[in-house]
Amino acid sequence: MSLLKHKFSRVIAAAAIAAGLSAPAFAQETPVAIGISGWTGFAPLTLAKEAGIFKKNGLDVTIKKIPQISRHLAIASGDIQCAATTVETWIVWNANGVAGTQLFKMDQGMGSDGIVARNSITSVADLKGKTIAASGPGTSPYFFLSWVLKKNGMSIKDIKHVTLEPAPAANAFVAGTGDLDAAVTYEPYLSLVNSKPESGKLMADSLKYPAVFDTFGCTPKFIKDNPKAAKALTESYFEALDMIKADKMKAFGIMGADVKQTAEAFEKSQSKIMWADREENMKFFNGQIQAFNAEAAPLLLETGVIKAIPANLNALFDTSFLKK
Known part of the structure:
Protein backbone atom coordinates (compact mmCIF):
# COMPACT_ATOMS: atom_id res chain seq x y z
CA MET A 1 0.00 0.00 0.00
CA SER A 2 1.38 3.45 -0.93
CA LEU A 3 1.95 6.05 1.77
CA LEU A 4 -0.82 8.23 0.25
CA LYS A 5 -3.32 5.35 0.32
CA HIS A 6 -2.29 4.47 3.87
CA LYS A 7 -2.87 8.04 5.06
CA PHE A 8 -6.20 8.16 3.21
CA SER A 9 -7.34 4.91 4.84
CA ARG A 10 -6.43 6.25 8.26
CA VAL A 11 -8.46 9.43 7.61
CA ILE A 12 -11.51 7.38 6.54
CA ALA A 13 -11.19 5.12 9.59
CA ALA A 14 -10.88 8.08 11.92
CA ALA A 15 -13.94 9.70 10.38
CA ALA A 16 -15.92 6.47 10.76
CA ILE A 17 -14.93 6.15 14.41
CA ALA A 18 -15.85 9.78 15.06
CA ALA A 19 -19.21 9.29 13.39
CA GLY A 20 -19.81 6.15 15.38
CA LEU A 21 -19.03 7.89 18.62
CA SER A 22 -21.10 10.97 17.91
CA ALA A 23 -24.17 9.29 16.44
CA PRO A 24 -25.62 7.95 19.70
CA ALA A 25 -25.24 11.33 21.40
CA PHE A 26 -26.99 13.05 18.51
CA ALA A 27 -29.86 10.57 18.43
CA GLN A 28 -30.19 10.15 22.18
CA GLU A 29 -33.78 10.20 23.41
CA THR A 30 -34.91 11.15 26.90
CA PRO A 31 -36.21 8.05 28.68
CA VAL A 32 -39.49 8.46 30.54
CA ALA A 33 -41.84 5.90 32.08
CA ILE A 34 -45.53 6.76 32.23
CA GLY A 35 -48.14 5.10 34.44
CA ILE A 36 -51.70 4.79 33.13
CA SER A 37 -54.69 2.44 33.25
CA GLY A 38 -56.81 1.00 30.46
CA TRP A 39 -59.15 4.00 30.63
CA THR A 40 -60.23 5.07 27.15
CA GLY A 41 -59.36 8.70 27.83
CA PHE A 42 -55.66 7.89 28.21
CA ALA A 43 -55.49 6.24 24.78
CA PRO A 44 -53.85 9.23 23.00
CA LEU A 45 -50.70 8.41 25.00
CA THR A 46 -50.74 4.89 23.55
CA LEU A 47 -51.28 6.38 20.10
CA ALA A 48 -48.34 8.77 20.55
CA LYS A 49 -46.11 5.83 21.41
CA GLU A 50 -47.31 3.33 18.81
CA ALA A 51 -47.45 5.88 15.99
CA GLY A 52 -43.89 7.06 16.70
CA ILE A 53 -44.89 10.56 17.83
CA PHE A 54 -43.00 10.37 21.12
CA LYS A 55 -39.91 9.03 19.37
CA LYS A 56 -40.05 11.75 16.71
CA ASN A 57 -40.09 14.33 19.49
CA GLY A 58 -37.00 12.91 21.18
CA LEU A 59 -38.63 10.73 23.82
CA ASP A 60 -38.02 7.09 24.69
CA VAL A 61 -41.35 6.34 26.35
CA THR A 62 -42.32 3.25 28.32
CA ILE A 63 -46.02 2.99 29.19
CA LYS A 64 -46.91 0.90 32.22
CA LYS A 65 -50.41 -0.18 33.15
CA ILE A 66 -50.66 0.43 36.89
CA PRO A 67 -53.92 0.52 38.89
CA GLN A 68 -54.71 4.04 40.05
CA ILE A 69 -54.74 2.95 43.69
CA SER A 70 -51.01 2.10 43.52
CA ARG A 71 -49.78 4.45 40.79
CA HIS A 72 -48.39 6.90 43.34
CA LEU A 73 -46.22 4.14 44.79
CA ALA A 74 -44.61 3.68 41.38
CA ILE A 75 -43.90 7.42 41.27
CA ALA A 76 -42.50 7.43 44.81
CA SER A 77 -40.20 4.51 44.02
CA GLY A 78 -38.93 6.10 40.81
CA ASP A 79 -40.36 3.29 38.67
CA ILE A 80 -42.27 5.92 36.68
CA GLN A 81 -41.67 9.65 36.33
CA CYS A 82 -45.02 10.69 34.89
CA ALA A 83 -48.64 9.59 35.05
CA ALA A 84 -52.12 10.25 33.80
CA THR A 85 -54.86 10.41 36.41
CA THR A 86 -57.79 12.48 37.62
CA VAL A 87 -57.37 16.01 38.95
CA GLU A 88 -58.39 15.21 42.52
CA THR A 89 -55.86 12.36 42.60
CA TRP A 90 -53.03 14.89 42.26
CA ILE A 91 -54.40 16.52 45.41
CA VAL A 92 -54.36 13.15 47.18
CA TRP A 93 -50.83 12.27 46.06
CA ASN A 94 -49.37 15.64 47.00
CA ALA A 95 -51.21 15.67 50.33
CA ASN A 96 -49.67 12.29 51.11
CA GLY A 97 -46.11 13.27 50.25
CA VAL A 98 -45.87 12.14 46.62
CA ALA A 99 -45.14 15.31 44.66
CA GLY A 100 -46.55 15.68 41.17
CA THR A 101 -47.20 18.59 38.82
CA GLN A 102 -49.90 18.55 36.15
CA LEU A 103 -48.79 19.65 32.67
CA PHE A 104 -51.92 19.37 30.56
CA LYS A 105 -55.54 18.27 30.64
CA MET A 106 -56.21 15.10 28.67
CA ASP A 107 -59.92 14.47 28.78
CA GLN A 108 -63.23 14.96 30.48
CA GLY A 109 -65.84 12.32 31.11
CA MET A 110 -69.10 13.11 29.32
CA GLY A 111 -70.96 10.02 30.46
CA SER A 112 -68.00 7.67 30.19
CA SER A 206 -70.13 11.92 34.51
CA LEU A 207 -72.37 13.90 32.17
CA LYS A 208 -74.98 14.53 34.85
CA TYR A 209 -72.31 14.77 37.54
CA PRO A 210 -69.27 16.49 35.95
CA ALA A 211 -66.51 15.37 38.29
CA VAL A 212 -64.10 13.43 36.09
CA PHE A 213 -61.24 15.46 34.62
CA ASP A 214 -58.03 13.69 33.62
CA THR A 215 -54.66 15.36 33.46
CA PHE A 216 -51.08 14.34 32.73
CA GLY A 217 -48.23 15.25 35.01
CA CYS A 218 -44.73 14.40 36.17
CA THR A 219 -42.61 14.73 39.27
CA PRO A 220 -41.27 18.26 39.88
CA LYS A 221 -37.73 16.84 39.70
CA PHE A 222 -38.28 15.29 36.27
CA ILE A 223 -39.75 18.56 34.96
CA LYS A 224 -36.89 20.62 36.40
CA ASP A 225 -34.22 18.26 35.06
CA ASN A 226 -35.91 17.70 31.68
CA PRO A 227 -37.85 20.82 30.60
CA LYS A 228 -37.47 19.94 26.91
CA ALA A 229 -38.92 16.49 27.59
CA ALA A 230 -41.86 18.04 29.48
CA LYS A 231 -42.54 20.24 26.46
CA ALA A 232 -42.16 17.25 24.11
CA LEU A 233 -44.65 15.20 26.14
CA THR A 234 -47.16 18.04 25.96
CA GLU A 235 -46.73 18.58 22.22
CA SER A 236 -46.87 14.82 21.56
CA TYR A 237 -50.31 14.67 23.16
CA PHE A 238 -51.60 17.46 20.92
CA GLU A 239 -50.05 15.80 17.86
CA ALA A 240 -51.87 12.58 18.79
CA LEU A 241 -55.14 14.53 18.81
CA ASP A 242 -54.24 15.92 15.36
CA MET A 243 -53.72 12.36 14.12
CA ILE A 244 -57.14 11.35 15.45
CA LYS A 245 -58.71 14.22 13.51
CA ALA A 246 -56.77 13.42 10.34
CA ASP A 247 -57.43 9.66 10.23
CA LYS A 248 -59.70 8.68 13.07
CA MET A 249 -60.34 5.04 12.15
CA LYS A 250 -56.62 4.33 11.84
CA ALA A 251 -56.07 6.04 15.19
CA PHE A 252 -59.02 4.22 16.75
CA GLY A 253 -57.59 0.92 15.51
CA ILE A 254 -54.24 1.58 17.19
CA MET A 255 -55.81 2.77 20.44
CA GLY A 256 -58.45 0.05 20.47
CA ALA A 257 -55.90 -2.73 20.01
CA ASP A 258 -54.34 -1.78 23.35
CA VAL A 259 -57.58 -2.65 25.17
CA LYS A 260 -58.58 -5.50 22.84
CA GLN A 261 -61.20 -3.49 20.95
CA THR A 262 -61.80 -3.09 17.25
CA ALA A 263 -61.63 0.39 15.77
CA GLU A 264 -65.44 0.41 15.64
CA ALA A 265 -65.79 -0.67 19.27
CA PHE A 266 -63.24 1.92 20.37
CA GLU A 267 -65.10 4.62 18.44
CA LYS A 268 -68.18 3.82 20.50
CA SER A 269 -66.22 3.83 23.79
CA GLN A 270 -64.70 7.24 23.13
CA SER A 271 -67.98 8.84 22.07
CA LYS A 272 -68.64 9.96 25.66
CA ILE A 273 -65.21 11.45 26.18
CA MET A 274 -64.03 14.95 25.29
CA TRP A 275 -60.30 15.12 24.67
CA ALA A 276 -58.88 18.53 25.49
CA ASP A 277 -57.09 20.45 22.76
CA ARG A 278 -54.78 23.38 23.47
CA GLU A 279 -57.61 25.93 23.61
CA GLU A 280 -59.63 23.76 26.00
CA ASN A 281 -56.51 23.36 28.15
CA MET A 282 -56.11 27.10 28.49
CA LYS A 283 -59.75 27.46 29.57
CA PHE A 284 -59.48 24.59 32.03
CA PHE A 285 -56.45 25.94 33.85
CA ASN A 286 -57.85 29.47 33.90
CA GLY A 287 -60.77 29.04 36.29
CA GLN A 288 -62.27 25.58 35.82
CA ILE A 289 -59.69 23.59 37.76
CA GLN A 290 -59.72 26.15 40.55
CA ALA A 291 -63.51 25.85 40.92
CA PHE A 292 -63.35 22.06 40.88
CA ASN A 293 -60.52 21.89 43.43
CA ALA A 294 -62.49 24.16 45.76
CA GLU A 295 -65.14 21.43 46.02
CA ALA A 296 -62.97 18.35 45.60
CA ALA A 297 -60.39 19.07 48.30
CA PRO A 298 -62.92 19.45 51.16
CA LEU A 299 -64.68 16.26 50.01
CA LEU A 300 -61.38 14.35 50.08
CA LEU A 301 -60.81 15.66 53.60
CA GLU A 302 -64.35 14.76 54.67
CA THR A 303 -64.05 11.19 53.39
CA GLY A 304 -60.70 10.72 55.15
CA VAL A 305 -58.72 10.24 51.94
CA ILE A 306 -56.41 13.10 52.96
CA LYS A 307 -55.49 14.44 56.40
CA ALA A 308 -54.93 18.02 55.26
CA ILE A 309 -55.50 20.06 52.11
CA PRO A 310 -52.26 21.17 50.36
CA ALA A 311 -51.52 24.80 51.17
CA ASN A 312 -51.48 25.95 47.53
CA LEU A 313 -53.61 23.94 45.13
CA ASN A 314 -52.54 26.17 42.23
CA ALA A 315 -48.98 24.95 42.72
CA LEU A 316 -50.10 21.50 41.58
CA PHE A 317 -50.05 22.49 37.89
CA ASP A 318 -47.71 24.27 35.50
CA THR A 319 -49.21 25.76 32.34
CA SER A 320 -45.94 27.08 30.87
CA PHE A 321 -45.56 24.08 28.56
CA LEU A 322 -48.96 24.64 26.92
CA LYS A 323 -47.75 27.62 24.94
CA LYS A 324 -46.77 26.93 21.32
Whole structure:
Protein backbone atom coordinates (compact mmCIF):
# COMPACT_ATOMS: atom_id res chain seq x y z
CA MET A 1 0.00 0.00 0.00
CA SER A 2 1.38 3.45 -0.93
CA LEU A 3 1.95 6.05 1.77
CA LEU A 4 -0.82 8.23 0.25
CA LYS A 5 -3.32 5.35 0.32
CA HIS A 6 -2.29 4.47 3.87
CA LYS A 7 -2.87 8.04 5.06
CA PHE A 8 -6.20 8.16 3.21
CA SER A 9 -7.34 4.91 4.84
CA ARG A 10 -6.43 6.25 8.26
CA VAL A 11 -8.46 9.43 7.61
CA ILE A 12 -11.51 7.38 6.54
CA ALA A 13 -11.19 5.12 9.59
CA ALA A 14 -10.88 8.08 11.92
CA ALA A 15 -13.94 9.70 10.38
CA ALA A 16 -15.92 6.47 10.76
CA ILE A 17 -14.93 6.15 14.41
CA ALA A 18 -15.85 9.78 15.06
CA ALA A 19 -19.21 9.29 13.39
CA GLY A 20 -19.81 6.15 15.38
CA LEU A 21 -19.03 7.89 18.62
CA SER A 22 -21.10 10.97 17.91
CA ALA A 23 -24.17 9.29 16.44
CA PRO A 24 -25.62 7.95 19.70
CA ALA A 25 -25.24 11.33 21.40
CA PHE A 26 -26.99 13.05 18.51
CA ALA A 27 -29.86 10.57 18.43
CA GLN A 28 -30.19 10.15 22.18
CA GLU A 29 -33.78 10.20 23.41
CA THR A 30 -34.91 11.15 26.90
CA PRO A 31 -36.21 8.05 28.68
CA VAL A 32 -39.49 8.46 30.54
CA ALA A 33 -41.84 5.90 32.08
CA ILE A 34 -45.53 6.76 32.23
CA GLY A 35 -48.14 5.10 34.44
CA ILE A 36 -51.70 4.79 33.13
CA SER A 37 -54.69 2.44 33.25
CA GLY A 38 -56.81 1.00 30.46
CA TRP A 39 -59.15 4.00 30.63
CA THR A 40 -60.23 5.07 27.15
CA GLY A 41 -59.36 8.70 27.83
CA PHE A 42 -55.66 7.89 28.21
CA ALA A 43 -55.49 6.24 24.78
CA PRO A 44 -53.85 9.23 23.00
CA LEU A 45 -50.70 8.41 25.00
CA THR A 46 -50.74 4.89 23.55
CA LEU A 47 -51.28 6.38 20.10
CA ALA A 48 -48.34 8.77 20.55
CA LYS A 49 -46.11 5.83 21.41
CA GLU A 50 -47.31 3.33 18.81
CA ALA A 51 -47.45 5.88 15.99
CA GLY A 52 -43.89 7.06 16.70
CA ILE A 53 -44.89 10.56 17.83
CA PHE A 54 -43.00 10.37 21.12
CA LYS A 55 -39.91 9.03 19.37
CA LYS A 56 -40.05 11.75 16.71
CA ASN A 57 -40.09 14.33 19.49
CA GLY A 58 -37.00 12.91 21.18
CA LEU A 59 -38.63 10.73 23.82
CA ASP A 60 -38.02 7.09 24.69
CA VAL A 61 -41.35 6.34 26.35
CA THR A 62 -42.32 3.25 28.32
CA ILE A 63 -46.02 2.99 29.19
CA LYS A 64 -46.91 0.90 32.22
CA LYS A 65 -50.41 -0.18 33.15
CA ILE A 66 -50.66 0.43 36.89
CA PRO A 67 -53.92 0.52 38.89
CA GLN A 68 -54.71 4.04 40.05
CA ILE A 69 -54.74 2.95 43.69
CA SER A 70 -51.01 2.10 43.52
CA ARG A 71 -49.78 4.45 40.79
CA HIS A 72 -48.39 6.90 43.34
CA LEU A 73 -46.22 4.14 44.79
CA ALA A 74 -44.61 3.68 41.38
CA ILE A 75 -43.90 7.42 41.27
CA ALA A 76 -42.50 7.43 44.81
CA SER A 77 -40.20 4.51 44.02
CA GLY A 78 -38.93 6.10 40.81
CA ASP A 79 -40.36 3.29 38.67
CA ILE A 80 -42.27 5.92 36.68
CA GLN A 81 -41.67 9.65 36.33
CA CYS A 82 -45.02 10.69 34.89
CA ALA A 83 -48.64 9.59 35.05
CA ALA A 84 -52.12 10.25 33.80
CA THR A 85 -54.86 10.41 36.41
CA THR A 86 -57.79 12.48 37.62
CA VAL A 87 -57.37 16.01 38.95
CA GLU A 88 -58.39 15.21 42.52
CA THR A 89 -55.86 12.36 42.60
CA TRP A 90 -53.03 14.89 42.26
CA ILE A 91 -54.40 16.52 45.41
CA VAL A 92 -54.36 13.15 47.18
CA TRP A 93 -50.83 12.27 46.06
CA ASN A 94 -49.37 15.64 47.00
CA ALA A 95 -51.21 15.67 50.33
CA ASN A 96 -49.67 12.29 51.11
CA GLY A 97 -46.11 13.27 50.25
CA VAL A 98 -45.87 12.14 46.62
CA ALA A 99 -45.14 15.31 44.66
CA GLY A 100 -46.55 15.68 41.17
CA THR A 101 -47.20 18.59 38.82
CA GLN A 102 -49.90 18.55 36.15
CA LEU A 103 -48.79 19.65 32.67
CA PHE A 104 -51.92 19.37 30.56
CA LYS A 105 -55.54 18.27 30.64
CA MET A 106 -56.21 15.10 28.67
CA ASP A 107 -59.92 14.47 28.78
CA GLN A 108 -63.23 14.96 30.48
CA GLY A 109 -65.84 12.32 31.11
CA MET A 110 -69.10 13.11 29.32
CA GLY A 111 -70.96 10.02 30.46
CA SER A 112 -68.00 7.67 30.19
CA ASP A 113 -67.88 7.08 33.95
CA GLY A 114 -70.87 5.80 35.80
CA ILE A 115 -72.63 4.07 38.65
CA VAL A 116 -74.69 1.10 37.49
CA ALA A 117 -77.37 -0.40 39.72
CA ARG A 118 -79.81 -3.29 39.72
CA ASN A 119 -83.07 -2.65 37.94
CA SER A 120 -84.96 -2.70 41.25
CA ILE A 121 -83.10 0.44 42.37
CA THR A 122 -84.90 3.48 41.02
CA SER A 123 -82.87 6.46 42.29
CA VAL A 124 -79.54 7.45 43.78
CA ALA A 125 -81.31 7.82 47.14
CA ASP A 126 -82.11 4.10 46.97
CA LEU A 127 -78.39 3.32 47.13
CA LYS A 128 -78.42 3.99 50.86
CA GLY A 129 -77.44 0.84 52.71
CA LYS A 130 -76.62 -1.00 49.47
CA THR A 131 -73.44 -2.91 48.57
CA ILE A 132 -71.46 -1.01 45.94
CA ALA A 133 -68.25 -2.08 44.21
CA ALA A 134 -65.68 0.62 43.48
CA SER A 135 -61.91 1.06 43.57
CA GLY A 136 -60.40 1.96 46.92
CA PRO A 137 -59.95 5.38 48.56
CA GLY A 138 -57.72 7.70 46.56
CA THR A 139 -59.05 6.57 43.19
CA SER A 140 -61.35 8.19 40.65
CA PRO A 141 -64.23 5.66 41.03
CA TYR A 142 -64.20 6.07 44.83
CA PHE A 143 -64.16 9.85 44.46
CA PHE A 144 -66.93 9.81 41.85
CA LEU A 145 -69.08 7.66 44.12
CA SER A 146 -68.41 10.04 47.04
CA TRP A 147 -69.21 13.04 44.82
CA VAL A 148 -72.55 11.62 43.62
CA LEU A 149 -73.58 10.57 47.13
CA LYS A 150 -72.65 14.03 48.46
CA LYS A 151 -74.77 15.71 45.78
CA ASN A 152 -77.69 13.57 46.94
CA GLY A 153 -77.36 14.25 50.66
CA MET A 154 -75.42 11.11 51.57
CA SER A 155 -71.85 10.04 52.21
CA ILE A 156 -69.67 6.99 51.68
CA LYS A 157 -70.64 5.95 55.22
CA ASP A 158 -74.22 5.42 54.04
CA ILE A 159 -73.31 2.49 51.74
CA LYS A 160 -71.37 -0.77 52.00
CA HIS A 161 -68.22 -0.37 49.93
CA VAL A 162 -66.55 -3.37 48.28
CA THR A 163 -63.13 -2.72 46.75
CA LEU A 164 -63.01 -3.79 43.10
CA GLU A 165 -61.19 -2.18 40.18
CA PRO A 166 -63.34 -0.94 37.25
CA ALA A 167 -62.96 -4.04 35.03
CA PRO A 168 -63.57 -6.64 37.79
CA ALA A 169 -66.40 -4.49 39.15
CA ALA A 170 -68.15 -4.46 35.77
CA ASN A 171 -67.59 -8.18 35.25
CA ALA A 172 -68.83 -9.08 38.74
CA PHE A 173 -71.89 -6.88 38.35
CA VAL A 174 -72.84 -8.44 35.02
CA ALA A 175 -72.14 -11.97 36.30
CA GLY A 176 -74.24 -11.36 39.40
CA THR A 177 -71.45 -12.37 41.77
CA GLY A 178 -70.47 -10.77 45.07
CA ASP A 179 -74.03 -9.80 46.02
CA LEU A 180 -73.49 -6.40 44.45
CA ASP A 181 -76.34 -3.91 44.30
CA ALA A 182 -74.32 -1.43 42.27
CA ALA A 183 -70.87 -0.82 40.81
CA VAL A 184 -68.73 2.10 39.70
CA THR A 185 -66.85 1.66 36.43
CA TYR A 186 -65.83 3.50 33.27
CA GLU A 187 -65.23 2.96 29.57
CA PRO A 188 -64.52 0.59 27.97
CA TYR A 189 -65.99 -1.53 30.78
CA LEU A 190 -69.14 0.57 31.12
CA SER A 191 -70.12 -0.53 27.62
CA LEU A 192 -70.11 -4.14 28.84
CA VAL A 193 -72.73 -3.34 31.47
CA ASN A 194 -74.80 -1.26 29.08
CA SER A 195 -74.87 -4.21 26.66
CA LYS A 196 -76.52 -6.36 29.36
CA PRO A 197 -79.69 -4.44 30.36
CA GLU A 198 -81.00 -7.47 32.20
CA SER A 199 -78.19 -7.10 34.76
CA GLY A 200 -78.91 -3.49 35.61
CA LYS A 201 -79.00 0.10 34.44
CA LEU A 202 -77.04 3.32 34.53
CA MET A 203 -77.91 5.26 37.67
CA ALA A 204 -75.52 8.22 37.43
CA ASP A 205 -72.79 9.27 35.02
CA SER A 206 -70.13 11.92 34.51
CA LEU A 207 -72.37 13.90 32.17
CA LYS A 208 -74.98 14.53 34.85
CA TYR A 209 -72.31 14.77 37.54
CA PRO A 210 -69.27 16.49 35.95
CA ALA A 211 -66.51 15.37 38.29
CA VAL A 212 -64.10 13.43 36.09
CA PHE A 213 -61.24 15.46 34.62
CA ASP A 214 -58.03 13.69 33.62
CA THR A 215 -54.66 15.36 33.46
CA PHE A 216 -51.08 14.34 32.73
CA GLY A 217 -48.23 15.25 35.01
CA CYS A 218 -44.73 14.40 36.17
CA THR A 219 -42.61 14.73 39.27
CA PRO A 220 -41.27 18.26 39.88
CA LYS A 221 -37.73 16.84 39.70
CA PHE A 222 -38.28 15.29 36.27
CA ILE A 223 -39.75 18.56 34.96
CA LYS A 224 -36.89 20.62 36.40
CA ASP A 225 -34.22 18.26 35.06
CA ASN A 226 -35.91 17.70 31.68
CA PRO A 227 -37.85 20.82 30.60
CA LYS A 228 -37.47 19.94 26.91
CA ALA A 229 -38.92 16.49 27.59
CA ALA A 230 -41.86 18.04 29.48
CA LYS A 231 -42.54 20.24 26.46
CA ALA A 232 -42.16 17.25 24.11
CA LEU A 233 -44.65 15.20 26.14
CA THR A 234 -47.16 18.04 25.96
CA GLU A 235 -46.73 18.58 22.22
CA SER A 236 -46.87 14.82 21.56
CA TYR A 237 -50.31 14.67 23.16
CA PHE A 238 -51.60 17.46 20.92
CA GLU A 239 -50.05 15.80 17.86
CA ALA A 240 -51.87 12.58 18.79
CA LEU A 241 -55.14 14.53 18.81
CA ASP A 242 -54.24 15.92 15.36
CA MET A 243 -53.72 12.36 14.12
CA ILE A 244 -57.14 11.35 15.45
CA LYS A 245 -58.71 14.22 13.51
CA ALA A 246 -56.77 13.42 10.34
CA ASP A 247 -57.43 9.66 10.23
CA LYS A 248 -59.70 8.68 13.07
CA MET A 249 -60.34 5.04 12.15
CA LYS A 250 -56.62 4.33 11.84
CA ALA A 251 -56.07 6.04 15.19
CA PHE A 252 -59.02 4.22 16.75
CA GLY A 253 -57.59 0.92 15.51
CA ILE A 254 -54.24 1.58 17.19
CA MET A 255 -55.81 2.77 20.44
CA GLY A 256 -58.45 0.05 20.47
CA ALA A 257 -55.90 -2.73 20.01
CA ASP A 258 -54.34 -1.78 23.35
CA VAL A 259 -57.58 -2.65 25.17
CA LYS A 260 -58.58 -5.50 22.84
CA GLN A 261 -61.20 -3.49 20.95
CA THR A 262 -61.80 -3.09 17.25
CA ALA A 263 -61.63 0.39 15.77
CA GLU A 264 -65.44 0.41 15.64
CA ALA A 265 -65.79 -0.67 19.27
CA PHE A 266 -63.24 1.92 20.37
CA GLU A 267 -65.10 4.62 18.44
CA LYS A 268 -68.18 3.82 20.50
CA SER A 269 -66.22 3.83 23.79
CA GLN A 270 -64.70 7.24 23.13
CA SER A 271 -67.98 8.84 22.07
CA LYS A 272 -68.64 9.96 25.66
CA ILE A 273 -65.21 11.45 26.18
CA MET A 274 -64.03 14.95 25.29
CA TRP A 275 -60.30 15.12 24.67
CA ALA A 276 -58.88 18.53 25.49
CA ASP A 277 -57.09 20.45 22.76
CA ARG A 278 -54.78 23.38 23.47
CA GLU A 279 -57.61 25.93 23.61
CA GLU A 280 -59.63 23.76 26.00
CA ASN A 281 -56.51 23.36 28.15
CA MET A 282 -56.11 27.10 28.49
CA LYS A 283 -59.75 27.46 29.57
CA PHE A 284 -59.48 24.59 32.03
CA PHE A 285 -56.45 25.94 33.85
CA ASN A 286 -57.85 29.47 33.90
CA GLY A 287 -60.77 29.04 36.29
CA GLN A 288 -62.27 25.58 35.82
CA ILE A 289 -59.69 23.59 37.76
CA GLN A 290 -59.72 26.15 40.55
CA ALA A 291 -63.51 25.85 40.92
CA PHE A 292 -63.35 22.06 40.88
CA ASN A 293 -60.52 21.89 43.43
CA ALA A 294 -62.49 24.16 45.76
CA GLU A 295 -65.14 21.43 46.02
CA ALA A 296 -62.97 18.35 45.60
CA ALA A 297 -60.39 19.07 48.30
CA PRO A 298 -62.92 19.45 51.16
CA LEU A 299 -64.68 16.26 50.01
CA LEU A 300 -61.38 14.35 50.08
CA LEU A 301 -60.81 15.66 53.60
CA GLU A 302 -64.35 14.76 54.67
CA THR A 303 -64.05 11.19 53.39
CA GLY A 304 -60.70 10.72 55.15
CA VAL A 305 -58.72 10.24 51.94
CA ILE A 306 -56.41 13.10 52.96
CA LYS A 307 -55.49 14.44 56.40
CA ALA A 308 -54.93 18.02 55.26
CA ILE A 309 -55.50 20.06 52.11
CA PRO A 310 -52.26 21.17 50.36
CA ALA A 311 -51.52 24.80 51.17
CA ASN A 312 -51.48 25.95 47.53
CA LEU A 313 -53.61 23.94 45.13
CA ASN A 314 -52.54 26.17 42.23
CA ALA A 315 -48.98 24.95 42.72
CA LEU A 316 -50.10 21.50 41.58
CA PHE A 317 -50.05 22.49 37.89
CA ASP A 318 -47.71 24.27 35.50
CA THR A 319 -49.21 25.76 32.34
CA SER A 320 -45.94 27.08 30.87
CA PHE A 321 -45.56 24.08 28.56
CA LEU A 322 -48.96 24.64 26.92
CA LYS A 323 -47.75 27.62 24.94
CA LYS A 324 -46.77 26.93 21.32
